[in-house]
Amino acid sequence: MKFSLLVLSSPYSRQASESALRFAKSCIDNGHTLYRIFFYQDGVQNASQLQTPAQDELNLHKEWQSLAENHDLDLVVCIAAALKRGVLNKEEADRYDQAAFNTDAPFELSGLGQLLDAQLQSDRLITFA
Amino acid sequence: MTLHLIQRSPFTHQALSNCLKTLMPEDSILLMEDGVYSIQHPLLQDILTPAAQAKPTSIYALIDDVNARGLEAFNHTPILNISMAEFVEQCAQHKHVISWY
Amino acid sequence: MKKKILVLMRQAPYGSSLARDGLDYILTSAAYDQDITILFLGDGVWQLLKQQNGKSIYAKTHSASLEVLPMYDIESLYVLSDDLEDRQLSLNDLIPGVEIIEKDEFHQIMNTQDSVIGF
Amino acid sequence: MLLAGIDMNTSNLQLDKHGFLKNLDDWSEEVACAIAQQEGLTLTPAHFEILFMLREFYKQYEVSPANRPFVKAVKLAFGEEKGNSIYLMSLFPESPAKLAAKIAGLPKPANCF
Numbered sequence: 001m002k003f004s005l006l007v008l009s010s011p012y013s014r015q016a017s018e019s020a021l022r023f024a025k026s027c028i029d030n031g032h033t034l035y036r037i038f039f040y041q042d043g044v045q046n047a048s049q050l051q052t053p054a055q056d057e058l059n060l061h062k063e064w065q066s067l068a069e070n071h072d073l074d075l076v077v078c079i080a081a082a083l084k085r086g087v088l089n090k091e092e093a094d095r096y097d098q099a100a101f102n103t104d105a106p107f108e109l110s111g112l113g114q115l116l117d118a119q120l121q122s123d124r125l126i127t128f129a
Numbered sequence: 130m131t132l133h134l135i136q137r138s139p140f141t142h143q144a145l146s147n148c149l150k151t152l153m154p155e156d157s158i159l160l161m162e163d164g165v166y167s168i169q170h171p172l173l174q175d176i177l178t179p180a181a182q183a184k185p186t187s188i189y190a191l192i193d194d195v196n197a198r199g200l201e202a203f204n205h206t207p208i209l210n211i212s213m214a215e216f217v218e219q220c221a222q223h224k225h226v227i228s229w230y
Numbered sequence: 231m232k233k234k235i236l237v238l239m240r241q242a243p244y245g246s247s248l249a250r251d252g253l254d255y256i257l258t259s260a261a262y263d264q265d266i267t268i269l270f271l272g273d274g275v276w277q278l279l280k281q282q283n284g285k286s287i288y289a290k291t292h293s294a295s296l297e298v299l300p301m302y303d304i305e306s307l308y309v310l311s312d313d314l315e316d317r318q319l320s321l322n323d324l325i326p327g328v329e330i331i332e333k334d335e336f337h338q339i340m341n342t343q344d345s346v347i348g349f
Numbered sequence: 350m351l352l353a354g355i356d357m358n359t360s361n362l363q364l365d366k367h368g369f370l371k372n373l374d375d376w377s378e379e380v381a382c383a384i385a386q387q388e389g390l391t392l393t394p395a396h397f398e399i400l401f402m403l404r405e406f407y408k409q410y411e412v413s414p415a416n417r418p419f420v421k422a423v424k425l426a427f428g429e430e431k432g433n434s435i436y437l438m439s440l441f442p443e444s445p446a447k448l449a450a451k452i453a454g455l456p457k458p459a460n461c462f
Contacts, residue, residue: 080254096366150313260415
């Protein structure tokens with residue numbers, strides 16, 4: 001079965017990102033397909049590569065990154081939600097004359113149409129808030 | 130036929146109470162994150178009484194969230210503890226999945 | 231691909247961004263020609279209150295933006311009668327175009343949907 | 350830098366890299382002409398009729414419309430003859446809602462990235 005996940009909360013503030021990560025791993029282990037993981041609202045903070053948790057805490061950015069690299073996952077961050085919260089990749093930082101950027105592949109900044117597409121293309125869209 | 134994911138404590142949020150307002154006969158409820166505290170809330174206990182409905186709603190609790198919070202001893206049938214893998218399968222088996230937060 | 235999508239709007243406006251972000255999702259989906267039905271549930275009914283003015287709190291006026299929905303061909307806006315009663319509200323307090331339904335009518339609507347998403 | 354006769358250095362008029370106004374209060378008919386010229390358009394009264402309507406739309410709803418509601422709003426205001434995408438494409442080619450919003454001094458319509 002084809003799943004997509006919607007992550008709405010900031011990592012380290014709520015449990016949603018960890019739950020989504022565990023759900024994603026379990027999906028893969030059970031032989032399901034993950035069509036897309038879409039980050040919206042404060043969930044966009046998952047894409048920040050500047051997360052620097054203590055050594056004994058989970059680094060969610062790295063977890064998503066390695067999961068994406070090992071399983072060819074589509075990680076899409078809502079561009080409007082990300083820009084206003086200061087989550088930018090190099091291309092957007094250049095476009096808006098910002099001095100720095102903090103996200104990169106495999107996270108991709110794109111529009112809300114990608115959330116709709118995930119909903120249309122997947123059998124189930126599961127929200128983690 | 131919907132699987133309702135309760136993701137907030139019913140003692141501070143309306144997630145469970147709003148969910149129950151729209152619950153249909155074939156639906157199931159899954160308690161996760163702080164939603165597992167629903168185990169101790171009268172709203173949930175009320176719908177578990179045999180007289181409450183002709184066909185009782187299936188209620189699941191994500192076991193990792195239950196155990197993490199020290200609720201293991203409080204959980205009792207008919208609330209069924211399930212694993213993350215079983216959670217995924219429940220999502221697959223229900224037509225819709227709605228998160229309440 | 232055109233689907234029947236039910237959107238649950240469950241949060242009050244202004245205090246959190248969910249109402250606004252939910253509306254953005256609705257407008258995007260409608261722009262891509264989806265068949266959208268909206269249920270304002272629980273505190274979501276506060277989104278529909280007339281005479282909002284967000285200006286003084288640096289916010290867009292949510293009710294004004296909701297009134298754009300008919301321009302996007304979204305005509306199915308529902309609230310549950312219990313939710314209005316709990317909040318001592320009547321249809322007169324709300325922006326035009328909203329319909330009050332009971333739980334069993336909601337179940338009929340729910341049964342016809344291809345997909346459900348909640349904000 | 351000059352934008353079609355407007356001295357950007359003295360006017361403080363700033364555009365983002367998509368060509369939208371950074372400060373929406375900077376808009377004037379003169380600014381509209383300058384943005385339009387940059388897009389290769391010369392504005393006529395027919396353009397301004399639509400631009401003023403679009404600004405009213407934004408004032409009322411605080412939303413820049415996508416194409417379909419844009420067409421619908423024009424139809425409600427000026428009738429079938431103008432409320433169709435062929436007419437609006439002739440005034441604002443390619444993506445009418447986006448281009449008209451840009452020239453009318455409104456934010457980008459949602460999801461037109």
